[in-house]
Amino acid sequence: DQQVKQNSPSLSVQEGRISILNCDYTNSMFDYFLWYKKYPAEGPTFLISISSIKDKNEDGRFTVFLNKSAKHLSLHIVPSQPGDSAVYFCAATQGRNYGQNFVFGPGTRLSVLP
Amino acid sequence: EPEVTQTPSHQVTQMGQEVILRCVPISNHLYFYWYRQILGQKVEFLVSFYNNEISEKSEIFDDQFSVERPDGSNFTLKIRSTKLEDSAMYFCASSLLTGGKSEAFFGQGTRLTVV
Numbered sequence: 001d002q003q004v005k006q007n008s009p010s011l012s013v014q015e016g017r018i019s020i021l022n023c024d025y026t027n028s029m030f031d032y033f034l035w036y037k038k039y040p041a042e043g044p045t046f047l048i049s050i051s052s053i054k055d056k057n058e059d060g061r062f063t064v065f066l067n068k069s070a071k072h073l074s075l076h077i078v079p080s081q082p083g084d085s086a087v088y089f090c091a092a093t094q095g096r097n098y099g100q101n102f103v104f105g106p107g108t109r110l111s112v113l114p
Numbered sequence: 115e116p117e118v119t120q121t122p123s124h125q126v127t128q129m130g131q132e133v134i135l136r137c138v139p140i141s142n143h144l145y146f147y148w149y150r151q152i153l154g155q156k157v158e159f160l161v162s163f164y165n166n167e168i169s170e171k172s173e174i175f176d177d178q179f180s181v182e183r184p185d186g187s188n189f190t191l192k193i194r195s196t197k198l199e200d201s202a203m204y205f206c207a208s209s210l211l212t213g214g215k216s217e218a219f220f221g222q223g224t225r226l227t228v229v
Contacts, residue, residue: 034217043118043205043220044157089157101170102149102218104157 003027004092006105014113019077021108023090026071030092034102035064035075037086044089048075080112116140118221120206126227127196135191135224137206146189147207147218148181150174157205163189164212196228 005024013019021035031052036044050057050064050073057064063076077084090105119138127133139146148160161171163181180192189208193200203225207218 036220041223041225043120043207043222046217046219049217091157101159101162101172102147103159104149106156 002106003030003103004090004105006088006090006108008108009106010109010111012111012113013080015082016079019075019080019084019110019112021075021077021088021090021110023073023075023105024071025073025090025092027092027094027103028071029094030103032093033064033066033073034091034093035062036089036091036104037084038089038107039086047088077110080110082112082114084112085110118206118208118219120204120221120224122224123222124225124227126229129198129228130195133193133196133226135193135204135206135226137189137191137221138187139189139206139208140210140219141187143208143210143219145169145209145212145216145218146181146183147209148191149205149207149220150202151205151223152199152202160191160204193226196226198228201226201228
C-alpha cells in the first residue's frame, strides 16, 4: 500500500543546474507535505514543507510545488551543489490534533556531479 | 540549535532479549514519535505520543513494543523480546505542534542489530 510514491530511485544532476525531485500521493486526506534529506547513517533532516492551502513554498535554493488535483508535488533545488547529494524523502500527513503520522515515500538518491 | 538526541548509536542484542532505545526530544516539543528504517526500505511510522499517552500506532507496533516518557526529558522505546526482523535503524522524532502545522525533527538514529 504505497500512499506516497517516488518513482525515480535515483537522479544525477550537474553542479549548478536544477534538480527536480518528484512525489505522488494517493490519499486525498493528506494536507501537509514535507521533504527530508538523509545522509547515510544519519536521521532525516527537514528541508521544506507545504500546506495543502498553498501551491508553492520557497526557502532559499529549495522550492516545493504542490498540485493537489494531480496529487503531485515536486522539490526544486537551484542551483544544485555537490553537498546536496543525499537521499530525499517526500512525506505526507493528515493534520490531526492528537498527532501526525508522517507517511514517507521510498526516497530518491540525488547525486550532484561537480 | 536544539536537536533530538538518541542513545545508543548502535545496539547489538541476542534474539529474545529486551532492548530499550532512548531519546531526548527537543525540550519545548509536545509530540513525540518513533520511526524505523529496515536496511534498503523506506522509513516507517511506529508510534506517536502526546500528553503521556499513545495517540496513534501502526500495525508494526504490536504488543512487543512499548513507549514511555519516564521523566520530563526522556522518551523510550522498549522491545520486550527482540526478533531478527526487528533489526533496523530506529529514529526518534519530535514536533512542537501537530495538525499539519509543524515539521518533525529527527534524531540520528539507533542501529539495532538482533543476532
